[in-house]
Amino acid sequence: MWPTPASLQQTATIYIIDHISWKFVAPINNSLLLRAFTRYSTLFFPPTTYHKQSHPKPFPTDPVIDTLTVDVQAASESDQILFGTDESYTLQVSDSGASIRSPNVFGALRGLETFSQLITANELFYYINETTIQDSPRFPWRGLLIDTSRHWLPVPMILDIIAGCSYSKINTLHWHVIDGQSFPLESKVYPLLNLEGAYRLDQTYSQEDVAKIVSYANDHGVRVVPEFDMPAHATSWGFGYDFMTVKCYQRANDYDFNDGWGDDPMDPTNPEVYQFIQNFLTEMASLFPDNWFHLGGDEVNQQCWNTTAINQYMKDHNIASYDELETLFIKNVNEFVRAKLNKKLAYWQEVFQHTTPFIGDAVDVWIDSNTLKSVITKGIPAIQSFGWYLDHLGDDWYQFYKQEPIPAGVTPAQAALVLGGEGSMWSETVDNTNFHQKVWTRVSAIAERLWSPKTVTDQEDAVMRLSHHRCRYNVRGIPAEPFQPGPGCY
């Protein structure tokens, strides 16, 4: 099983599963749940060749389990997973049958995934051990960052990524939609953003695509938190709307798509820029139902603002430094979003450094543990991204697995401010050819760290379970790469 549940009891008693007459029973009729049953009626019963280990014998023939009761306390058709939504469930397999109980549909989804991982098979039949599980996550924010600006990812691939998240109980897709290189997201208010900003016309997410992605994500218990990074990493905003950015970098040639070139910042002295951002974010607020936005704020090269016009503006408005200018920009946008759009705001840690007191709702820390510690020490919620950069290709799963998000020497109240973390798949060298390969084996390690109890750290045990888990991805059609030699699925 991956990730390990909070509490698990299993016995050697085994029940044969009747997969032919398999049925789900749910006291509450809910369409999200019905769609999940359809998915899991396939995922429960993969090709039996996938299970190669030795099996206990002889098998009892009675009772046979042919029903899973999924008992959700409350559900409505408009249920939406949000930050902090209860994901707990209990799971029971015994003489009296198999059942999952949960406060809501999202806990039931977690239980269904766990149930799918409890089923094994020999050459003759599927079976399951007598089991009692009480499970809930250690951290509420368990994310995967995807970056669709450095390379486009096709919509069907994003849907697979969402399904892949659910296999490891990852509940947050941090969608770094845009960046300096390209602007692949349709805006109807400012259509030149994507018409001029996308790499290619066929590399744009239409608003219909976004709706599909967001809905598919909710079906899998995954929030979609969009990131609109500003004021830096903004070159692509300027392709269609020249006034938006200060031109600071030049391309070496038509084949230069390196990050430096994408790092033009927005112009914080131009009122049109703020009006534009407000209109754009208002449009986005209705596209993305999650009640969080990520507004970036990382890596501003303030020297790009060293222009005659900007310097004059600063002089005229008594802005003493580029630091002040940066802070001004962040505050302007922040005030609008908080007042008008009803979104909570995550920022990269640079914004924590630029606003005192911090004006967001969580600091996403990409730099190091000391910074995370200083964030929570000030009573501010934090998300760990450092140490979990999936684009650091030399870092293997175990380096990710070893990371403990709660720093040493903090109070329980401070520890409670660590909301969780994210694996970040920055995509400078990742596209549809290699995303799945690079991500799943390693992000699974992060997912267990964020879901399972702190004490789940045994490497040898994790190797065995992770071998199966990466195979599970493969069998489900996602080509996660291996982390050690071996025969593959077995």
Place this chain on the structure above:
Amino acid sequence: MWPTPASLQQTATIYIIDHISWKFVAPINNSLLLRAFTRYSTLFFPPTTYHKQSHPKPFPTDPVIDTLTVDVQAASESDQILFGTDESYTLQVSDSGASIRSPNVFGALRGLETFSQLITANELFYYINETTIQDSPRFPWRGLLIDTSRHWLPVPMILDIIAGCSYSKINTLHWHVIDGQSFPLESKVYPLLNLEGAYRLDQTYSQEDVAKIVSYANDHGVRVVPEFDMPAHATSWGFGYDFMTVKCYQRANDYDFNDGWGDDPMDPTNPEVYQFIQNFLTEMASLFPDNWFHLGGDEVNQQCWNTTAINQYMKDHNIASYDELETLFIKNVNEFVRAKLNKKLAYWQEVFQHTTPFIGDAVDVWIDSNTLKSVITKGIPAIQSFGWYLDHLGDDWYQFYKQEPIPAGVTPAQAALVLGGEGSMWSETVDNTNFHQKVWTRVSAIAERLWSPKTVTDQEDAVMRLSHHRCRYNVRGIPAEPFQPGPGCY
């Protein structure tokens, strides 16, 4: 184009290609050539959306090129590419038509690949510039090592790998067939080798598979040099034939497939071991038509030989050290192969260190440039593998590209002893999910270093050409991964 030809002249004159009535004309009728024409009649004309750059206008409409003449001086149905086979060709596109001329079919294959890379397209038609190329490789040994012991690679994937080699004019598949973890190769003489040694019954290369691979490789101008690594990395020989190995390592559990565990060495004191190796290599000699074997010889942990029986044998036979014992083993096998099997022998550099004078035909240097220099300084041919380990995932294409195989400060005669080199895809963390992704973008860099003139080193130019080249792999169905951000094929 990738790799850059030895000599290239192009003008701005452009000829439209009539791909509908396209034909190949070959004065000599040869079935290998006919099969190549079939392949390239597809590869010449990929989807035109693949070409997105701006195009010269207006186009002349006359003359149109609809024929490629492939004029091979000599060909026979039994032509086999071997080490040193002439791969030169000339290519001409002019008012009088398009032609490739070469001494043999293998030069023609190189010319066909080059021709395929000269064709571009706009929305309306394929076209080609007036071109004169005289081309031949800088080094005769341009290899890719695949390792099918740490992970099995399916046969169709190996065929794709061979085709992939030909796209970058790589002419040698160094097939590290077996290693400590598994023995996936069918032996009819010693059937327990694969029956007990393969990871799984369905992860074995039958002798029919090998024949298919070898024949497909020759069709693509690729030699298959099998490596039978000994005396170390030999655990898997012992699964079916216990006496073959000294048991030295233990598995932590059923999921431990790490390299250490596979490192049991053969027993050099047992005459049965030599008889076994002789019979086995005799069987293999007929399976693999190339006139080279690679016999490994790397990383012997001599402490594994520190057993009562082996120590007694050494005492009885006046063998003073494990170094001597190792040398004895190498010499015994070497003498047999040279006397009976008519194969040239490559070894890893450890064998160079253990036999004075060196008893092989080339030293494959995986350790460093100084060792390569000391090899050629002694007048021994060398193959560069260090610096080109594709499993070093942190090394990007440019680190590979920068490597110059000829060390500084050697004489022309010594330089001539550098036969070439290889990219090595050790497969501890590589299987069919991620082989293509990890290999092609980076091994292409090695391929150009080994084919093109020494002066071809411009990074900016290489970035542009490599962008297209990796796209070429994608369009041809091989998911090579990107090395920088960008829109993909364009």
